[in-house]
Amino acid sequence: MPNIMHLIPGIIIAVVLIAILARGYVKAPPDMAYIISGMHKKPRILIGKAGIKIPFLERLDKLSLGAIQIDVKTGSAVPTAEYINVRVDSTVSVRVGREPEMIALAAQNFLNVSRDQIAGKINDLLEGNIREIVGQMKLTEMVGDRKLFSEKVQANAVPDLKAYGLELITFNVQNFTDDNDVITNLGIDNVEQIRKGAAIAKSNAQREIAIAESENEKQANDARVQAQEEIAKRNNDLAIKQARLQKEADQERAQAEAAKGIEAENQRKLKEVAETDANIARAQREAELKQKQIELKEYELDALVRKQADADKYQAEKVAEAELVARQRKADAERYEQEQAAQAQMKAAEAAKYAKEQEAAGIRAVGEAEAEAIRAKALAEAEGIDKKAEAMKKYGEAAIIEMIVGALPEIAKNVAEPLGKVDRITMYGEGNSAKLIGDIVNGTSQITEGMTQGLGIDLKALLAGALGGKMLAGQSAVNVNISTDADKPVEETEAVQDDVLNAE
Numbered sequence: 001m002p003n004i005m006h007l008i009p010g011i012i013i014a015v016v017l018i019a020i021l022a023r024g025y026v027k028a029p030p031d032m033a034y035i036i037s038g039m040h041k042k043p044r045i046l047i048g049k050a051g052i053k054i055p056f057l058e059r060l061d062k063l064s065l066g067a068i069q070i071d072v073k074t075g076s077a078v079p080t081a082e083y084i085n086v087r088v089d090s091t092v093s094v095r096v097g098r099e100p101e102m103i104a105l106a107a108q109n110f111l112n113v114s115r116d117q118i119a120g121k122i123n124d125l126l127e128g129n130i131r132e133i134v135g136q137m138k139l140t141e142m143v144g145d146r147k148l149f150s151e152k153v154q155a156n157a158v159p160d161l162k163a164y165g166l167e168l169i170t171f172n173v174q175n176f177t178d179d180n181d182v183i184t185n186l187g188i189d190n191v192e193q194i195r196k197g198a199a200i201a202k203s204n205a206q207r208e209i210a211i212a213e214s215e216n217e218k219q220a221n222d223a224r225v226q227a228q229e230e231i232a233k234r235n236n237d238l239a240i241k242q243a244r245l246q247k248e249a250d251q252e253r254a255q256a257e258a259a260k261g262i263e264a265e266n267q268r269k270l271k272e273v274a275e276t277d278a279n280i281a282r283a284q285r286e287a288e289l290k291q292k293q294i295e296l297k298e299y300e301l302d303a304l305v306r307k308q309a310d311a312d313k314y315q316a317e318k319v320a321e322a323e324l325v326a327r328q329r330k331a332d333a334e335r336y337e338q339e340q341a342a343q344a345q346m347k348a349a350e351a352a353k354y355a356k357e358q359e360a361a362g363i364r365a366v367g368e369a370e371a372e373a374i375r376a377k378a379l380a381e382a383e384g385i386d387k388k389a390e391a392m393k394k395y396g397e398a399a400i401i402e403m404i405v406g407a408l409p410e411i412a413k414n415v416a417e418p419l420g421k422v423d424r425i426t427m428y429g430e431g432n433s434a435k436l437i438g439d440i441v442n443g444t445s446q447i448t449e450g451m452t453q454g455l456g457i458d459l460k461a462l463l464a465g466a467l468g469g470k471m472l473a474g475q476s477a478v479n480v481n482i483s484t485d486a487d488k489p490v491e492e493t494e495a496v497q498d499d500v501l502n503a504e
Contacts, residue, residue, distance in 0.1 A: 023055050024058075026052075031064065033062070035060070036058050037059060067093050068118055070122070072130060078130075084180075106164065107165070110165070136152070139178075
């Protein structure tokens with residue numbers, strides 16, 4: 001079925017082409033030229049044969065090739081070379097020339113034109129040729145030699161007709177007439193001489209006829225007498241022969257009657273024998289026929305069973321072959337689909353592998369960049385922490401106190417932040433404002449005490465020691481500045497300040 005479906009478009013195209021060709025099929029008769037134009041530079045001409053006209057792209061025109069009979073008469077009297085006015089009545093036969101050039105010229109002038117229209121168009125041309133020849137000849141020449149007149153007219157008309165693609169078949173002059181009976185008078189002497197000869201010939205003929213009639217009468221009488229005598233003799237002989245024949249006939253009849261009885265008896269016996277033989281032969285033929293029918297029936301049964309068995313065997317073989325072919329095609333199709341699927345999976349795996357490789361490379365690059373950034377950040381943080389640790393180690397409690405003192409404003413801010421979200425606080429009684437401030441200070445103190453308990457550092461002692469140390473350091477610095485070696489304490493003090501700033 002799939003193969004048939006593939007063939008349907010080709011069949012449809014073939015049917016359409018056949019229909020187009022059938023529609024364009026043309027066949028020209030022998031007396032007609034079919035001119036097909038449109039696709040070629042020169043038209044195709046069909047005469048007595050078939051061809052194909054392409055529909056919508058080519059056109060078909062017809063040109064009659066049969067002989068055209070034209071009765072050409074001079075409409076008015078034409079003066080001859082002797083200035084005698086005559087009229088000419090003639091019959092002309094023309095046709096389209098069979099050469100391609102002639103057909104092309106005729107197609108240009110008479111395409112799709114009827115024969116009567118062609119005759120009407122060239123009638124004036126032929127009349128002009130006749131008038132021209134009449135003006136060149138004498139009356140006696142024309143009347144006495146019509147063949148010469150016809151030849152001159154044909155020689156004059158053929159080139160003109162050829163220009164129209166026509167050729168002259170025949171030109172016959174029917175009659176010459178004139179208004180003054182000149183042609184009639186020219187024939188008077190000839191007429192009288194002919195009449196005289198005719199009268200003499202008639203008299204001689206009548207005399208010879210009379211003599212011949214008398215001689216014929218005598219011979220006829222003699223013949224009649226002789227014939228009557230011969231008839232009498234023949235009648236007598238006939239009577240004698242009739243009597244003799246009658247006698248012989250009677251004898252023959254009697255013998256025939258006797259022979260008829262004998263022959264009838266013989267025929268009866270022969271008929272009985274023939275009937276007996278026929279019955280025996282019929283019985284034998286019937287027995288043989290029955291035997292033949294039995295044999296034929298046996299043969300038909302044998303042939304039917306054998307043919308049926310062969311047909312069943314052939315059908316089973318064909319079915320098995322068809323199933324085998326179907327299984328092979330199905331296996332081929334499945335194998336082809338599996339191969340295509342495997343190739344597709346392989347290509348998909350390669351594409352996925354490439355995508356994963358690209359993704360892994362991108363992830364690896366991003367990870368390396370992030371690791372490098374984290375490492376750099378960690379190094380920077382570690383370096384800062386190391387510097388802070390070194391500073392704290394160097395300055396000890398002073399650095400810790402500095403950090404705590406720097407953090408106290410932020411602690412106080414966080415303790416007082418809930419109060420900033422309160423739109424309005426109304427306090428009753430005296431001293432409530434001082435109590436609110438005391439609560440905030442107490443909250444800050446509780447935080448510092450919590451830090452003291454969590455860190456194991458007595459912040460109050462540290463702060464007190466730091467304040468006392470600073471006061472002592474200030475007194476010592478005053479004393480040192482008074483000493484003679486004034487530059488050394490100043491440089492040490494500036495160095496300590498720079499370390500503290502770097503640690504912060």
